[in-house]
Amino acid sequence: MQLSVVILAAGKGKRMNSDLPKVLQPLAGRPLLEHVVATARCLGPVAIHVVYGHGGERVRAALAAFDVDGTPPLDWVPQTEQLGTGHALMQAMPRIPDDHRVLVLYGDVPLVKPESLRALLAAADGEAVSVLSTLAANPEGYGRILRDAAGSVLGVVEQSDATPAERRIREINTGIISLPARRARAWLGRLGNANAQREYYLTDVVAAAVGAGVPVAAVAIDDETETLGVNDKVQLARVEAALRSLRARELMLAGATLLDPARIDIRGSLTVGRDVCIDVNTVFIGRVTLGARVRIGPNCVVRDASIGADTELHAHSHVDNATIGERCVIGPFARIRPDSVLADADHIGNFVEVKNSSLGTASKANHLSYLGDTDIGAGVNVGAGSITCNYDGENKWPTVIEDGVFIGSGSMLVAPVRIGAGATIGAGSTITANAPGGKLTLARARQTTVESWRRASKLSPSDKAAAIERALQPPQSPKRGS
Numbered sequence: 001m002q003l004s005v006v007i008l009a010a011g012k013g014k015r016m017n018s019d020l021p022k023v024l025q026p027l028a029g030r031p032l033l034e035h036v037v038a039t040a041r042c043l044g045p046v047a048i049h050v051v052y053g054h055g056g057e058r059v060r061a062a063l064a065a066f067d068v069d070g071t072p073p074l075d076w077v078p079q080t081e082q083l084g085t086g087h088a089l090m091q092a093m094p095r096i097p098d099d100h101r102v103l104v105l106y107g108d109v110p111l112v113k114p115e116s117l118r119a120l121l122a123a124a125d126g127e128a129v130s131v132l133s134t135l136a137a138n139p140e141g142y143g144r145i146l147r148d149a150a151g152s153v154l155g156v157v158e159q160s161d162a163t164p165a166e167r168r169i170r171e172i173n174t175g176i177i178s179l180p181a182r183r184a185r186a187w188l189g190r191l192g193n194a195n196a197q198r199e200y201y202l203t204d205v206v207a208a209a210v211g212a213g214v215p216v217a218a219v220a221i222d223d224e225t226e227t228l229g230v231n232d233k234v235q236l237a238r239v240e241a242a243l244r245s246l247r248a249r250e251l252m253l254a255g256a257t258l259l260d261p262a263r264i265d266i267r268g269s270l271t272v273g274r275d276v277c278i279d280v281n282t283v284f285i286g287r288v289t290l291g292a293r294v295r296i297g298p299n300c301v302v303r304d305a306s307i308g309a310d311t312e313l314h315a316h317s318h319v320d321n322a323t324i325g326e327r328c329v330i331g332p333f334a335r336i337r338p339d340s341v342l343a344d345a346d347h348i349g350n351f352v353e354v355k356n357s358s359l360g361t362a363s364k365a366n367h368l369s370y371l372g373d374t375d376i377g378a379g380v381n382v383g384a385g386s387i388t389c390n391y392d393g394e395n396k397w398p399t400v401i402e403d404g405v406f407i408g409s410g411s412m413l414v415a416p417v418r419i420g421a422g423a424t425i426g427a428g429s430t431i432t433a434n435a436p437g438g439k440l441t442l443a444r445a446r447q448t449t450v451e452s453w454r455r456a457s458k459l460s461p462s463d464k465a466a467a468i469e470r471a472l473q474p475p476q477s478p479k480r481g482s
Contacts, residue, residue, distance in 0.1 A: 001101040003045040003121070004181065006092045009033050009107030010053030010079040015232040021055030023107035024062050025236055028243055029267025029285055032230060033059065034066050035110035037074065042114040043103070043121070047072055049092040050107070053079040084199030085175065086191045089184070098182040104202065106175055108230045111242060116221050117176070123217040124178040129209045130217040131156070132176040134224050142172035143203050145218050153216040155207035160196040171220065173203060174227040183214065251278075273309060291326065300331075308344065322354075325361075343378070356396075360403065373415065374399040383409035383427060390415045402437065 013022025023033035033050070040048050052059050060076055067074050077092045089104060096102060103121065105112070116132065124130035131153070133145050144166050146154040156173045157166050179187075187208040191200045209216050221227070225242040229235065247270075248261035256276040258264055263280040270284045273292030283301045291309035296302070300313050303320045307313065311324055314331030321338035327345045330336065334348045337355035342348070346359045349366030357371045360378030365371060367384035373396050374388045386407050388399040397415035401407070405419050408427030419425065420437025428444055435441040459467065 001099060001180070002097075003043060003103060004047045004049065004096045004100045005040045005043065005045045005103045005105060006049045006051065006089055006096075007033070007036055007040065007105045007107050008051050008085060008088045009036075009059065010051050010056075010082055010088055011108065012054035012082070013108075013231065016236075017233070021059050022230070024055070024059060025230065027110055027230075027236065027240055028247075028265070031062055032110045033063060033107040036105055036107055037063070037066065037070070039110075039112060039114055039117070040103075040105060041070060041072075043117055045072065045103070046100070047075055047096070049075045049077050049095060051077045051079050051088045051091050053082055084193065084197070085202035086188055086200035086204065089202055090188050090200075093181070093185050093188060096181045098185070100181045102179055102181050102184055104175070104177045104179075106229065109174070109176070109227060110230070111228060111239060111246075112174075112176065112226045116219075116226055119221075120176065120178050120219045123219050124180075127180050127183060128215040128217060129177065129179045129183075129206065130219055131178075131206060132174045132227070133171050133218045133220045134174060134222075134227050135170050135220065136172045136224055137170075139167075139170050139172045143175075144169040145171040145173055147171075147218075153206065153218050154210055156203035158195065158197070158201060158203065171218070172227075175202070175229075176227075177202065177205070179205065179209070183209070183212075187212075268304075279315075297332065305336075373397065374401065376401045377403035377405070377421070379403055380405045380407070382407045383411065385409050386411040386413070388413045388415055 009023045011022050016022055016025060024031045027035060037048065056078060063074065075095060079088050079091045103117065120130050120132050136142060141159055143156045143158045144162055146157055148154055184205065187205045190208065191204055193200050195201065206216055228239050228242060230239055244265060247266045248258055248264055251272060252258055252261065254272055255274045256272045256278060258278050260280045264278060265283045268284065268286040268288065271289045273290060275293045276290050278296045279298040281299045282296050286304035288302050289306045291307060293310045294307050295312045297313055297315035299316045301318045305319045305322050307324045308326035310326055311328040317331035317334040319336045322336045322340040324342045325344040325346065328342055329347045331350065333350045335353045336348065337353065339356040340354045341358040343359055343361040345362040347364040347366055348354060351368045352365050353370045355372045357374040357376065359376045362378060363376050363380040365382035369382050369385065370387040372388050372390040375398065380401055386409060389412055390396050390399065399413050399415045400418040402419060402421035404422045406424045408425050408429065410428045411425050412430040414430065414432045417431055418434045420435060422438040423435045424440045425431060425435060426440060426442035429441065430443050431441065
């Protein structure tokens with residue numbers, strides 16, 4: 001059978017106390033629903049139908065960018081009234097052929113693994129139905145799996161409709177279910193809402209299948225965290241912690257050393273080489289690649305970046321949309337901004353900012369500098385406190401610093417300007433024209449000493465007030481004839 005996935009994502013999420021629709025609440029920097037769609041695509045379905053309701057257009061807009069290159073694209077199915085999970089699935093069924101198998105997922109259950117879903121599908125060959133279950137330490141709030149004395153599944157009872165004896169059952173229904181489309185269509189058409197919530201429960205399909213003599217398998221998974229749902233911010237934080245722990249474990253199994261696995265955030269994808277070491281409170285956003293033996297200091301943020309082997313990123317440094325070569329030393333308190341490229345063995349030191357610039361091999365800017373819109377060659381040294389003045393208030397202008405240049409401390413390079421190969425710029429210079437290669441260029445005012453100058457003495461309050469009054473007098477118009 002071909003597979004159609006239906007993701008139920010119409011809930012309002014009142015308990016979130018948020019203006020953001022529930023399925024758009026962020027988990028590791030991505031909407032909850034985006035995690036579920038990514039998992040669904042791993043299964044190779046021919047269609048993914050998303051049943052949406054509350055904040056629907058906002059949900060569709062948020063997933064638009066993620067959906068551009070996705071296979072298959074999302075089919076959006078409106079649910080104008082939220083009358084239960086069974087009713088939600090009914091909205092998608094007209095779009096699903098009879099010979100398909102339907103897998104129902106939830107936009108607020110983001111951690112279920114593809115391998116668990118594959119096991120669920122494998123247990124439901126032909127006309128069979130399979131439900132995903134788990135043994136919960138605290139089953140409160142979940143539907144319970146009902147079995148007979150032989151262990152065969154009889155049905156699912158919701159918490160609000162369960163007897164005291166049924167509430168003591170620890171095997172819970174996750175809500176995730178696989179069923180044949182032709183059968184499901186008939187069962188859904190006969191659902192009723194004579195229950196405590198006055199809703200059409202999808203779980204009633206299980207009893208219908210049992211009554212029709214259709215095999216029902218409950219596929220239990222060991223890791224309860226896969227089935228965690230998100231209904232409020234407390235549960236969202238719990239799921240965030242579970243995902244953080246999972247990703248930390250994956251990194252360590254890949255060979256990375258995490259000095260505290262509980263204090264790392266991965267809000268995207270992180271690929272590591274061998275023997276990478278990551279200190280505490282680091283945040284990785286988007287797509288990040290770390291080469292072998294990279295060392296990341298504490299309190300760093302790395303977004304959409306590639307960092308080459310043997311590079312060290314010292315504490316409190318930010319790298320954003322940049323490429324850094326091998327054997328570089330960055331920080332502490334450095335900021336590498338978008339569209340910057342560092343070659344091998346570069347040094348970017350404390351309180352240095354690099355934006356839309358490239359550095360050749362073994363170039364250095366070790367202290368208190370700004371390099372913006374700058375093309376820097378190999379073996380260049382930028383002295384402390386030097387900056388490229390790239391912005392005139394309206395336009396950005398480039399600076400070119402060729403190989404082997406030495407920029408003295410406290411220099412201002414006013415773009416557009418080119419510094420020739422092997423040039424030396426004297427400390428404290430303001431360079432407004434191209435400097436020739438191999439020469440010393442200075443641009444300083446003549447140093448003078450004012451012999452008559454005296455440092456100001458402290459005035460009494462009355463003298464200070466009088467001096468301020470005199471200084472702030474409006475200018476007098478010149479007398480006629482003067």
